[in-house]
Amino acid sequence: MPVTFLIPSYLGSLAGNCTTLFLDSSPKNVHDALAALWHLHPPLRDRIVDEQGAVRQHINVFVGDECIRFTGGLDTPVPENVEISIVPAVSGGIYSLE
Amino acid sequence: MPSIRHISAKHGDVLLMIGTLKGLFVLRSNAARKKWEVGGPYSYGSPVYAAAFDQRNGRHRLWWGQQSFRWGTILRSSDNFGKTSTEPETYSIKFPTETGLTLKNIWQLRLGRADEPDTLYCGVEPSSLFVSHDNGKSWSLNMGLHNHPHRLKWTPGGGGQCLHTIQLDAKDNKRMFIAMSTGGVYRTDDGGASWNARNKGVRADFLPEKLPEFGQCVHKVVSHPSQPDRLYLQNHWGLYRSDDGGDWWHDIANGVPSDFGFCMAIHPHDPDTVYIVPIESDEYRCTPEGKLRVYRTRNAGRSWEPLSRGLPQKDALEVVLRDGLATDTCGKAGVYFGTRSGKVYGSNDEGRSWQLILGGLPSVVCVKAAVLNGSASHSGKGKGTTSNSHKPRKEKTSKSRKHSARK
Numbered sequence: 001m002p003v004t005f006l007i008p009s010y011l012g013s014l015a016g017n018c019t020t021l022f023l024d025s026s027p028k029n030v031h032d033a034l035a036a037l038w039h040l041h042p043p044l045r046d047r048i049v050d051e052q053g054a055v056r057q058h059i060n061v062f063v064g065d066e067c068i069r070f071t072g073g074l075d076t077p078v079p080e081n082v083e084i085s086i087v088p089a090v091s092g093g094i095y096s097l098e
Numbered sequence: 099m100p101s102i103r104h105i106s107a108k109h110g111d112v113l114l115m116i117g118t119l120k121g122l123f124v125l126r127s128n129a130a131r132k133k134w135e136v137g138g139p140y141s142y143g144s145p146v147y148a149a150a151f152d153q154r155n156g157r158h159r160l161w162w163g164q165q166s167f168r169w170g171t172i173l174r175s176s177d178n179f180g181k182t183s184t185e186p187e188t189y190s191i192k193f194p195t196e197t198g199l200t201l202k203n204i205w206q207l208r209l210g211r212a213d214e215p216d217t218l219y220c221g222v223e224p225s226s227l228f229v230s231h232d233n234g235k236s237w238s239l240n241m242g243l244h245n246h247p248h249r250l251k252w253t254p255g256g257g258g259q260c261l262h263t264i265q266l267d268a269k270d271n272k273r274m275f276i277a278m279s280t281g282g283v284y285r286t287d288d289g290g291a292s293w294n295a296r297n298k299g300v301r302a303d304f305l306p307e308k309l310p311e312f313g314q315c316v317h318k319v320v321s322h323p324s325q326p327d328r329l330y331l332q333n334h335w336g337l338y339r340s341d342d343g344g345d346w347w348h349d350i351a352n353g354v355p356s357d358f359g360f361c362m363a364i365h366p367h368d369p370d371t372v373y374i375v376p377i378e379s380d381e382y383r384c385t386p387e388g389k390l391r392v393y394r395t396r397n398a399g400r401s402w403e404p405l406s407r408g409l410p411q412k413d414a415l416e417v418v419l420r421d422g423l424a425t426d427t428c429g430k431a432g433v434y435f436g437t438r439s440g441k442v443y444g445s446n447d448e449g450r451s452w453q454l455i456l457g458g459l460p461s462v463v464c465v466k467a468a469v470l471n472g473s474a475s476h477s478g479k480g481k482g483t484t485s486n487s488h489k490p491r492k493e494k495t496s497k498s499r500k501h502s503a504r505k
Contacts, residue, residue, distance in 0.1 A: 010169070014187070043187040047169040050200040051192045058168045088168050 002026040003033055003078060006085040007044070014043040030061060031074035033084060048086060058089045104181045105137035107470050112426050113179070114444075115160065116436055116456070117146035117464030122162050124180050125455065131432050131446035134455050140180040147421065150207040151468040154215035158470065161218070161234070163204025171201050173220070175234060191220060191228050191237045197244065199224055206421070208264035211271060221261035225252055225278040229290070242291045248281065248312050255279035255315050255334070262420055263316070267343075268323035275319060275329065275344060279420075282314035283331070285344050296344030301336050317420045318362040322369035330372050330399065332362040332420075334380060339399045350399025355386040361423035365448070366431050370398040373405075373425070373433055373449060375418040383417050390414035392423075392433065394449050408452035409443065416441075419463050426467035436462025 003023040012019035021041065027033035038045040049055055053074075061068045062085040068076040078084070105126040107113060114125040114134070121139030140146075141164040149162040160176045160183075173191055176183040193199040202223040210217025220228040220237065227240040243249070252259060260279055267273035272289045275296070282297040295312040302314045315334035322328065331338040331347060337357045338347035351357035356376040365371035374393050378386045385391065389411045391404040416437045426432040433445045440459035445452045 014185075046189040046192070050170065051195060052198065052200055053195075054200075056168065056170060 002080055004083045005033075005037060006083055008086065008088060011044055011047060011086065014047070015041040026080065027078050029072075029074065029078055030063060030068055030076045030084070033078050034061075034074070058091050060087045060089050061085070062087060100139060100142055102139065102142070103135075103137050105135045105179050107179060109470055111470045112428065112432060113151060113468045113470060114424075114434055114442070114455075115149040115151065115162070115464070115466040115468075116442055116459065116462055117149050117162065117421075117466075118436075118440070118460040118462050119145045120460035122146040122149060122164075122180065123456070123459065124160065125442075126179075129428060131426075131428070131444065132453075134444075136456065137180055140176070140183060141174065145203070145463065147463050148204045148207045148220075149464055149466045150209055150218075151466065152209050152218075153468070153471055154209065154212065161207050163207065163220075165203050171203055171222075173204060173207075173234065190230075190234065191222065193226070194239060197239070199226070202258060203260065205260040205262040206264050208266065211266055211268065214271070219264045219266075219274075221264050221276065221278075223258045223260040224254075225249070225259050225261040225281055227261060227264070227276055227290070240290050242286065243276070243284065243293050246284070246293055248295065251313065252278065252281040253313075257420075263319045265319055265321050265329065267326040269326050273326070273343070275321070277316040277319045277331075279317060279334070280313055280315040282312045282316050283319060283344055284312075296340075297347070298345065299347035299349070300331065300333055300338055303335050317360045320362050320364040320372065322364050325369040328369060328398070330362060330364065332359050332374055334358065337374070337399065348399075350395070352400060353402045354393055355391075359418075360420040361418045361435065363423045363425050363433065366425050366427040367429075368396070371396045371448075372399070373423060374402075375423060375435060377417055384415040385417070388413050388415055390416050390437075390443075392435065392445075392449055392452075405445075405449040405452070407450065408445075408454075421464045421466075422462055424465045424467045427469050432467060434465050434467055436465045438462065 005021040007019050023036050025036050063076055064082055107126045110129050112127050116123040121142040123138035125134045127134045145165040146162050152159040164174050165171045172189050174183045204222050206221035208219040216233040218230045218234050227243050228237045230237045263277035265275040273287050275285050277283045284293040285296045286293045297314050300314045302310055318332045320330050327343040329340045335358050337351040339350045340347045354376050356378050359374050359377045363373045372395050377383050390409040391406045393402045395402045418435045423435040431448050433449045436442045438461045442456040443452050444455045
């Protein structure tokens with residue numbers, strides 16, 4: 001399998017109750033990999049990226065062990081047989097109120 | 099995971115929807131409003147800043163906004179008081195890509211008028227108005243407001259750049275009001291095609307020009323359906339009334355310990371009666387003198403009286419946020435508010451006396467009340483609404499029996 005996605009259980013509940021998802025295609029970069037993921041599982045899109053297509057602030061995407069925030073964002077290359085992990089960040093949880 | 103409880107309700111029951119920073123609670127009582135059952139939390143763990151209960155066309159549909167700092171903000175609905183609710187596959191409220199904006203939060207849900215039973219309005223952050231004419235299936239951004247030349251000069255208040263108030267003129271379907279922090283009040287007279295600032299007389303102490311055309315930090319505006327040209331406004335410093343649809347605002351801070359505050363609610367049957375909870379100042383955002391007091395005017399703001407029977411009058415350092423105060427529509431109106439410290443108080447006698455309904459909640463940011471009408475009583479055993487894009491999901495529960503409100 002060229003690419004494997006590892007997703008958290010909440011997202012898995014929207015993807016046939018699977019937290020490991022496989023892509024048969026060979027995407028060039030993370031943008032293409034995510035587009036293929038949306039095609040297979042449309043509910044995942046709005047939860048992972050916002051209206052502008054940016055990965056939500058408190059979600060991290062790792063290609064292998066590297067967070068794409070430091071490797072080119074959605075343009076980060078995707079090697080063959082790599083695992084892409086979508087992980088809730090430890091940030092967040094502070095809200096404005098008034 | 100918390101224990102999720104569910105309520106059932108029947109004709110004549112009173113519902114309270116309590117939005118907190120960690121989920122939505124739904125409370126039920128009979129017309130006496132002395133004992134309350136507690137349902138929820140729904141959307142547990144997520145802030146719920148907006149809720150509404152739609153009884154038009156025989157529905158009994160609960161709507162609420164669910165904000166998740168991880169997964170974004172969605173609108174949910176339930177036809178059985180929260181037991182099952184919609185989980186949209188794709189988010190229905192989204193900014194068009196060309197705007198460059200992203201939805202931060204849903205601050206206000208407003209049902210359309212009785213003669214537009216499939217219309218819903220939604221105020222969001224960043225300050226924008228969305229409208230649905232198919233009962234929430236699809237939403238569109240109001241471009242009249244979005245294209246307003248003032249928009250780029252609106253700046254966020256302490257809660258973000260939020261459109262938190264939507265008031266519909268009950269006699270003129272083309273007229274409505276919105277309010278935001280900051281920005282102020284805007285009115286449309288052509289069904290939302292165009293909007294004009296309506297802030298004359300409202301102070302903006304935090305700006306060099308104290309009475310600007312726009313830019314005020316308005317916290318809440320209320321009006322009564324029988325007198326749509328009369329509006330009341332709780333400002334970031336300032337209490338006001340307008341008798342001409344917002345063309346001019348008059349200072350009505352007569353006899354209140356502070357004219358700073360967030361929340362405001364109008365009596366359901368008397369357009370001269372309004373409730374507020376004053377806050378000491380914007381520097382010290384707690385109830386003055388450590389006394390938790392609701393203030394009421396029964397003469398359209400010519401005077402205000404404190405309502406404190408049953409409320410703590412010592413060391414009560416509380417704050418009630420902008421959507422944290424509500425009235426029901428019972429003959430003898432109920433008044434309810436929730437505090438940032440997680441307490442919900444209620445009065446079943448128009449504010450004369452109060453009781454603690456529920457404590458120990460997360461911070462309360464939204465209180466809405468409804469009296470259940472119609473014959474379609476619900477046992478809480480049904481399913482949520484379904485459509486191609488909405489699938490009902492049952493909140494996981496470890497207990498299904500009813501629980502009484504804890505104090």
